[in-house]
Amino acid sequence: MTLAYTDKSAPFTHAPTSVQKTMTTVILALVPATLFDAWLFGWPAIFMFLITVGSCVVAEALCLQAQDKPVGETLADGSAILTGWLLAMSLPPWAPWWIGVIGSVFAIVLAKHLFGGLGQNVFNPAMVARVALLVSFPVKMTAWVTPHPLLSDKGLSFVDSLGITFGHGFNIDTMTAASALGYVKTELSRGVPVTESVQHLPDLMDMALGLHAGSFGETSAILILAGGLVLLARRIISWHTPVALMGTLFVMGTVFHLVNPARFADGTFHLMSGATFLGAFFIATDYVTSPVSKQGQIVYGIGCGLLAWIIRTFAGYPEGMAFAVLLMNALTPIIDHNCRPRAFGRTRKGEPLEVKGEK
Amino acid sequence: MKIFPVRGGIHPDYRKDLTCEKAIVPMPMPQKLYLPLQQHIGAPADPVVGAGDLVKKGQLLARAQGAVSASTHAPTSGRIAEVALITAPHPSGLPQLTIVIEPDGKDEWAELPAPVADPFAASSQEIRERVAAAGIVGLGGATFPSAVKLNLGSQNKLETLLINGAECEPYLTCDDRVMREYSAEVIDGARIMAHALGTPKIVVGIEENKPQAIAAMTQAASAFSNITVVGVPVQYPMGSERHLTQAITGLETPAKKLTAELGVVVHNVGTARAVHHAIRYSRPLLSRVVTVSGGAITEGKNIDVPLGTLVSDLVAFCGGLKEPPRRIVNGGPMMGQPLPSLEVPVVKGTSGILALTADEVNERDTKPCIRCGGCVTICPCGLVPVEMAAFIRKDNLDGAAKLGVMDCFSCGSCSYVCPSHIPLVHFFNYAKGRLNDADRERRKLERIKMLAETRNTRVEQQAQAKKAAAAAAAAARKAAAAAASENPENKASV
Ligand code: SF4
Ligand code: SF4
Numbered sequence: 001m002t003l004a005y006t007d008k009s010a011p012f013t014h015a016p017t018s019v020q021k022t023m024t025t026v027i028l029a030l031v032p033a034t035l036f037d038a039w040l041f042g043w044p045a046i047f048m049f050l051i052t053v054g055s056c057v058v059a060e061a062l063c064l065q066a067q068d069k070p071v072g073e074t075l076a077d078g079s080a081i082l083t084g085w086l087l088a089m090s091l092p093p094w095a096p097w098w099i100g101v102i103g104s105v106f107a108i109v110l111a112k113h114l115f116g117g118l119g120q121n122v123f124n125p126a127m128v129a130r131v132a133l134l135v136s137f138p139v140k141m142t143a144w145v146t147p148h149p150l151l152s153d154k155g156l157s158f159v160d161s162l163g164i165t166f167g168h169g170f171n172i173d174t175m176t177a178a179s180a181l182g183y184v185k186t187e188l189s190r191g192v193p194v195t196e197s198v199q200h201l202p203d204l205m206d207m208a209l210g211l212h213a214g215s216f217g218e219t220s221a222i223l224i225l226a227g228g229l230v231l232l233a234r235r236i237i238s239w240h241t242p243v244a245l246m247g248t249l250f251v252m253g254t255v256f257h258l259v260n261p262a263r264f265a266d267g268t269f270h271l272m273s274g275a276t277f278l279g280a281f282f283i284a285t286d287y288v289t290s291p292v293s294k295q296g297q298i299v300y301g302i303g304c305g306l307l308a309w310i311i312r313t314f315a316g317y318p319e320g321m322a323f324a325v326l327l328m329n330a331l332t333p334i335i336d337h338n339c340r341p342r343a344f345g346r347t348r349k350g351e352p353l354e355v356k357g358e359k
Numbered sequence: 360m361k362i363f364p365v366r367g368g369i370h371p372d373y374r375k376d377l378t379c380e381k382a383i384v385p386m387p388m389p390q391k392l393y394l395p396l397q398q399h400i401g402a403p404a405d406p407v408v409g410a411g412d413l414v415k416k417g418q419l420l421a422r423a424q425g426a427v428s429a430s431t432h433a434p435t436s437g438r439i440a441e442v443a444l445i446t447a448p449h450p451s452g453l454p455q456l457t458i459v460i461e462p463d464g465k466d467e468w469a470e471l472p473a474p475v476a477d478p479f480a481a482s483s484q485e486i487r488e489r490v491a492a493a494g495i496v497g498l499g500g501a502t503f504p505s506a507v508k509l510n511l512g513s514q515n516k517l518e519t520l521l522i523n524g525a526e527c528e529p530y531l532t533c534d535d536r537v538m539r540e541y542s543a544e545v546i547d548g549a550r551i552m553a554h555a556l557g558t559p560k561i562v563v564g565i566e567e568n569k570p571q572a573i574a575a576m577t578q579a580a581s582a583f584s585n586i587t588v589v590g591v592p593v594q595y596p597m598g599s600e601r602h603l604t605q606a607i608t609g610l611e612t613p614a615k616k617l618t619a620e621l622g623v624v625v626h627n628v629g630t631a632r633a634v635h636h637a638i639r640y641s642r643p644l645l646s647r648v649v650t651v652s653g654g655a656i657t658e659g660k661n662i663d664v665p666l667g668t669l670v671s672d673l674v675a676f677c678g679g680l681k682e683p684p685r686r687i688v689n690g691g692p693m694m695g696q697p698l699p700s701l702e703v704p705v706v707k708g709t710s711g712i713l714a715l716t717a718d719e720v721n722e723r724d725t726k727p728c729i730r731c732g733g734c735v736t737i738c739p740c741g742l743v744p745v746e747m748a749a750f751i752r753k754d755n756l757d758g759a760a761k762l763g764v765m766d767c768f769s770c771g772s773c774s775y776v777c778p779s780h781i782p783l784v785h786f787f788n789y790a791k792g793r794l795n796d797a798d799r800e801r802r803k804l805e806r807i808k809m810l811a812e813t814r815n816t817r818v819e820q821q822a823q824a825k826k827a828a829a830a831a832a833a834a835a836r837k838a839a840a841a842a843a844s845e846n847p848e849n850k851a852s853v
Contacts, residue, residue: 011771292732
């Protein structure tokens, strides 16, 4: 009587986990911030978001088809949607349709499938796309519109919005503002000290709530933070990467600000501005491209924080998170190799422990 | 008592409520009993009966062979039907030499030797001999011959006998029931073992999800000042010897060493009870408590089962299967063995028989690893399952060995949490098997080489000795000749 199978070793029970569940949870954690930003920037942003996510899914389907991999089943894992989602969150809200499409090709085809598909990519696909777009189309990629909330008198009509996304675009001079980081940087280059330029920024409260110019997903720090806390609570991510990243950024900002307040923005400003929360909770914690051990994640988080601060402070780009994450992605294999946990009953070097109190 | 933290581990769905309130019931004697000669780690026992022999309950059927082995006895009176090759309760489904008894229904005891009058006055040697004669092995599932393990006191200075009542495997409740219903017997057995080992202290470790067992054992131990009953955190695999030892003593057993080197010996609660029976009543190990559970079983039970009972009889006693199971497991779901069919016997190491539905097993197609690090975080041995598996997939077994795959004790935690449903433990078992084979092969070759070398040196030495002897003889002859030519008289005298 053959009733059951013996083709596999135990365990014969499994936690209710799956790739799909993990991805879905991350996506759900992004929903509040996304809805808020959709409201804040109106129809053009909604179009941009849908196009970016949609073209990521199409690109994924085509790649799978080309490799004779199961399309429907693999799409259902949700990883392409998540990549598209994160990419959309890091684009200017009123970016034209082709920015989203080209970005999706960068993310899914180049950064993901050329490396071997899910789990094989070395670099975070959304960040590869963002950086590639930023380098290729610097003007479009830094056109941060000021908020145009839906249903408010600043809001745009559906038809006008179609024009922005698919047609003539919009007048960059009248409708945009610099992002906080960008503003401080530009002013600094004109010789205006940070202490003065921050006076002209929306206050920290507004930054936290997101009522200012910025990329689609960077604006509402509080909602992103809330989503991150949900991921922590659901144990999708652990505290190690985000805390190490934000801690480093904060400490660097604070220390240098104390030394020279005119040259360096303070720690709180670094935390609340730009993509810090999005980067710390959603980008740097990307499983595939970050270290697997907790020790490794701390090293990695510190690296990301440090690089982000350096790039924001000294380099030509106001926002450094994407570059910082990509640079650290490249180091992930080395970190993994050097940050393995200590095995039970062994020293760090792998030798068996000495018996204490040897007779 | 302070409990020390233990790395990693998981909190699976325990599902113990299916059977934890079911008191132990005796199994009615089945039509036939099948007793494999190897129900333990070590050499198979040597049969001392043949087909047609009549045997009494408790009579020796097969004798332990060599240093590590265990005897087997007749669980009831009856006739030996045959000694034949029969499918063993092992995933391979390979047959094993097995003694088949047809019970006569009288359940007549053989004449047993007199019990040890005062175990605490007896020598350690005497207790070990009795335990060995009773065929007792570790009943937690490891099935290591207990008498051998009771001898650890002769090589190590022992402090603590740790009685393992953690029972961290989901579903299983047999130890829980034994502790609740037979706490006094367990404590007595533990005291006898501690005496044999020479350990001044006894600690009973029980996972905190068994409050009644903790209460019963505390009550039974209250008369003895050297026994402590402690609750340990509910954290699989708390029942692993090394991890329980760490939780209770804070000491980490060095790799490739036994807990005995830290002064700790661990025995299971069921084993303690069996020792009590063997010493106080001279009763060999004839039955054990088995948890029958799982979603496909009509009514889960804790049953006192005569060894050799077919799993199919056991399942029938539980009302049969209510739906086709996806897996039948011998032991717990985390570390148990899959069974090829129900037509295999219950043996000394069978702590549970689980008939699990597809829902419970929750098997899914393997997806690519997403490097979530879950397996790294929970591995109680501090290994990196994701990297080891990657090596094994590329057939780089040495790479996996360098990362410590031989330290993995197949607790199953990594496979359990993997969101991509990668059968990590399956890879590790494969690698460990291959590495063990390679190791055996290498040692064999080394031995052959050593033997060959010894032989060569011997031959060479002999040759040299011969040459030397010949040279010496020649020299002697020459000298003698010279001497003779000088002194002819002398020659005559030689
Ligand atoms: S099965 Fe092995 S590798 Fe996996 S968690 Fe257990 S000890 Fe670690
Ligand atoms: S748990 Fe599975 S998916 Fe996660 S790192 Fe380990 S092997 Fe990869």
